[in-house]
Amino acid sequence: MNVVKTILATSLACIAFPAGTLSQTSLIDRGKQLTEQVAKCQDCHTPRTAAGELDKTAWLRGVRVDPVADPVRSASGKPHVHIPDITAEGTLWMLWGEKGMLRFLEKGSSPSGATPSSHMPTYKMRHDDAEAVVAYLKSLRRSVPPATPGPGPRR
Numbered sequence: 001m002n003v004v005k006t007i008l009a010t011s012l013a014c015i016a017f018p019a020g021t022l023s024q025t026s027l028i029d030r031g032k033q034l035t036e037q038v039a040k041c042q043d044c045h046t047p048r049t050a051a052g053e054l055d056k057t058a059w060l061r062g063v064r065v066d067p068v069a070d071p072v073r074s075a076s077g078k079p080h081v082h083i084p085d086i087t088a089e090g091t092l093w094m095l096w097g098e099k100g101m102l103r104f105l106e107k108g109s110s111p112s113g114a115t116p117s118s119h120m121p122t123y124k125m126r127h128d129d130a131e132a133v134v135a136y137l138k139s140l141r142r143s144v145p146p147a148t149p150g151p152g153p154r155r
């Protein structure tokens, strides 16, 4: 009986795998859209270049606002607000983990129950939206290998 169960589980896993991979990709895409088009996290969490453009090389990696250089962003009047890196490589993820980030997006408070000060909007996202955003933030790693590496010559 156990053998039958194992075989069944194995074959199910084989069938489920490609579908799972696909839906993970679309989850990340949805998260990217929610993050960038709807919530616009990058407007505050991405540093700007000298020309005032969002710095694509530091996407969502946090900003230390200098109230003199950037009076708009420091409109709260608080000196040097630290806007954290929200990618999965940031310190915040190390402290909060995936569950903490999910909770933050769904409930608007940190794992310790604290709500952010100043200009961070309070989000009450739907669970599946929060999951999509988390999947996207998790996908932002500097050292990600290409999703589908080509056959290319070996070096």
Ligand code: HEC
Binding pocket: 035, 039, 040, 041, 042, 043, 044, 045, 081, 082, 083, 084, 086, 092, 104, 110, 114, 115, 116, 117, 118, 119, 120, 121, 123, 133
């Ligand atoms: C209008 C500007 C703005 C937008 C848009 C914004 N943030 Fe923030 N965020 C901030 C600021 C400012 C802080 C720092 C607040 C503080 O230290 O209390 C912050 C802090 C955070 C924190 C840490 C909170 C804590 O308690 O330490 C997380 C996590 C976060 N933001 C995630 C996001 C995500 C995810 C999005 C998009 C879904 C987003 N933020 C959009 C301005 C923004």
